[in-house]
Amino acid sequence: MFLISRVHSISILSRHLSCSGPLESAKSYREKKAKPLLTRIVKVLRSLYRAYVKLKGKYDRLQGGYGRAREGNEWLSDRLREVKLENKALRGTVADFERVKRAFGPEEVERAVEDAKRREAQEREQKKAKRRFRRGAR
Numbered sequence: 001m002f003l004i005s006r007v008h009s010i011s012i013l014s015r016h017l018s019c020s021g022p023l024e025s026a027k028s029y030r031e032k033k034a035k036p037l038l039t040r041i042v043k044v045l046r047s048l049y050r051a052y053v054k055l056k057g058k059y060d061r062l063q064g065g066y067g068r069a070r071e072g073n074e075w076l077s078d079r080l081r082e083v084k085l086e087n088k089a090l091r092g093t094v095a096d097f098e099r100v101k102r103a104f105g106p107e108e109v110e111r112a113v114e115d116a117k118r119r120e121a122q123e124r125e126q127k128k129a130k131r132r133f134r135r136g137a138r
Contacts, residue, residue, distance in 0.1 A: 097109075
C-alpha cells in the first residue's frame with residue numbers, strides 16, 4: 001500500500017514538474033514550477049502531521065478510557081464473586097434457621113429471637129448511658 005502511494009506521488013510530481021521549456025531558465029523554472037509545488041507539498045505534509053497528532057491524542061485518550069473501564073470491570077467482577085460467596089453462606093444460614101424452626105417449633109424460635117433482640121437493645125442502651133456518663137465526668 002505504501003509503495004502504491006509513493007508511485008502515485010511520483011506520477012503527480014512528474015506531471016507538475018514537467019520538463020522545462022526550450023527557452024525557460026533554471027531560475028524561472030524553479031520559481032514558477034518547483035517552489036509552488038514544494039509549498040503545496042509542505043502544506044499537505046503539515047496537515048497530515050496535524051491529523052496524525054490529533055488522531056494519536058484521540059487514540060491515547062481512548063486507550064486510557066479503555067484501561068479504566070477494564071479496571072472497573074475487574075473490580076466489579078471481584079465484588080460480584082464476593083457477593084455470590086456471601087449469598088451462598090447466607091442461604092446456608094437460612095436453611096439452618098428453617099431446620100431449627102421445624103425442630104423446636106416456630107413459636108418457640110420466634111420467642112427466643114425476640115428475647116435475644118431485647119437483650120441486645122438493652123446492652124446498647126447501657127453502653128450509651130456509660131458513654132454519656134463518661135463524657136459528663138470530663
